[in-house]
Amino acid sequence: MTARTGAETIANGIALRIAAAGCFSIMAAVLKLASLDGVGAPEMLFYRAFFGLPVVLIWVLSRPDGLKALTTRRPWAHVGRSALGIASILCVFQTLTLLPLADATTLSFTAPVFATLLSFLILKEAIGPRRWAAVALGFVGVIIVMRPGAGNHAVPLVGIGFGLAAAVLTAAVTITLRQLRDTEHVAAIVFWFFVASSIVGAILLPFVGHWRSPQILALLIASGVVGGLAQLFMTASLQKAPVAVVAPFDYLQIIGAVIFGWWLLHTPPSLNTLAGAALIASSGLYTAWREHVRRKDSLIQPTSPPV
Structure with missing residues (x-):
């Protein structure tokens, strides 16, 4: 491969990662609009998964290995990953119903902070002082977003709770994916998660779902299609460039949330949201960069100290 081709x-x-960030932003905005009509998290789960599944299946069939990529040697690992992922998405969607779009999106990006903590607690990875500082910076950002002492202008604590729970569960999913990708094809991981989400959503729908107007139904269907495209763009981006190169562009979702929240919902971001988002993004970006450097250094000097 030539330098130009590389x-x-x-x-x-x-470009694919930017497209993924755009699609995720659109999905969140569409679901936030649907929540104003009383659509709850379980309904969002079903429509997002069920109507995203055909997009994923088309992608699978278009690949050289086709349906063979869906075979698995660790079905119970997929069950565990799907359980964590579904719980995470339910918390994400519940956060969307409770908080302004920009605040909900910002809190979701605390996942790298919790991923560092879980790597330390579960995988026993050595964490250096600079990465601990990044964790602390992320938590300071959360406190600023919460706006403590702001009275009626404070963000609802229950929304913050769901947002942080979603981030913890997302971090747990990240840990399981590290292990699952050693033996499983990425197409299998994505496909079976969408299948599991559709099944769980279908089971919950009779208990929590309602008949929706054509306009709201169109929004929910769109969330599934756009969410499926976002997943594929994100996956494809990792086949073109290292994660350390493309991951920083995920933070465009915060900008997207600010724009859509202001434009569609007439909710301008507060200074606390912008300041907290800047700290959380800085924490996540630094963590991603240090992870890249640590992995790169380990190939050269396996005994290099943690940083």
Whole structure:
């Protein structure tokens, strides 16, 4: 591969990641609009998964290995990953119903902070002082977003709770994916998660679902299609460029949430939201960069100290 070809491949990866961030932003905005009509998290789960599944299946069939990629040697590992992922998405969607779009999206990006903590507690990874500082910075950002002492202008604590629970569960999913990807094809991981989400959503729908107007139904269907595309763009970006290169573009979702929240919902972001988002993004970006450096250094000097 020539230097020019390599640069073009990385540029394509970045473009795909930006497209994924845009699709995730649109999905969140659409679901937030639907929540104003009383649509709850379980309904969102079903429509997002059920109507995203055809998009994922088309992608699977278009690949050279086709349906063979869906075979698995660890079905129970997929069950565990799906359980964590479904719980995470339910918390994400519940956060959307309780908080302004920008605040809900910002809290979701505390996941790298919790991933660092879980890596330390579960995987026994060594964490250096600079990465601990990044964790602390992320928590300071959360406190600023919460706006303690702001009275009626404070963010509802129950919304913050769901947002942080979603981040913890997302971090747990990240840990399981590290182990699952050693033996499972990425197409299998994505496909079976969408299948599991559809099944759980279908089971919950009779108990919590309601008949929706054509406009709201269109929003929910759109959330599934756009969410499926977002997943595929994100996956494809990792096939074109290293995660350390494309991951920073995920934070465009915060900008997207601010724009859509202001434009569609007439909710301008507060200074606390913007300041907290800046700290949380800085924490996540630094953590991603240090992880990249640590992995790179380990290939050269396996005994290098944690940083």
